[in-house]
Amino acid sequence: MRILMTKFVKKSEVSCSWFEIDAKNAVVGRLAAIVSKIIRGKNKNTFTPHMDHGDFVVVKNVEKIKFTGKKFQNKKYYRHTGYPGGIKETTPEKLYEKKPAESLKLAVKRMLPGGPLGKKQLTKLKIYSGENHPHSAQNPKAIDLSKLNNKNLIRN
Numbered sequence: 001m002r003i004l005m006t007k008f009v010k011k012s013e014v015s016c017s018w019f020e021i022d023a024k025n026a027v028v029g030r031l032a033a034i035v036s037k038i039i040r041g042k043n044k045n046t047f048t049p050h051m052d053h054g055d056f057v058v059v060k061n062v063e064k065i066k067f068t069g070k071k072f073q074n075k076k077y078y079r080h081t082g083y084p085g086g087i088k089e090t091t092p093e094k095l096y097e098k099k100p101a102e103s104l105k106l107a108v109k110r111m112l113p114g115g116p117l118g119k120k121q122l123t124k125l126k127i128y129s130g131e132n133h134p135h136s137a138q139n140p141k142a143i144d145l146s147k148l149n150n151k152n153l154i155r156n
């Protein structure tokens with residue numbers, strides 16, 4: 001009889017790398033799915049759901065992101081102020097005028113686990129309008145979304 005042992009990675013053995021994604025003409029949901037997998041660390045073979053193994057993701061050109069169908073006008077985001085009757089709703093069109101990056105951030109946030117682990121993983125997402133970002137010193141690896149399919153995610 002052969003016993004297989006599961007290898008658990010310690011916090012000191014975790015190494016994080018940086019990835020850069022150009023969001024020009026990318027669909028919000030598909031981009032969010034790819035980003036959330038990288039942030040959670042599901043692209044690594046050492047993935048464990050209760051630990052933070054994820055990598056940092058820099059998304060640039062977020063102002064050129066796309067929605068499919070009529071979601072840009074019709075989709076609704078809800079939030080509550082905490083007061084009775086304090087439910088507020090907005091559309092991506094209204095949200096885009098104030099904060100262009102917020103719709104992508106909300107999509108990724110909702111694909112991450114809830115609680116402290118999800119909040120910690122969301123801090124690894126860096127979103128910028130335009131081509132320039134302050135993380136060029138980390139030498140992020142560029143991910144080309146047009147060549148990427150869901151079966152062949154980034155493998156280290």
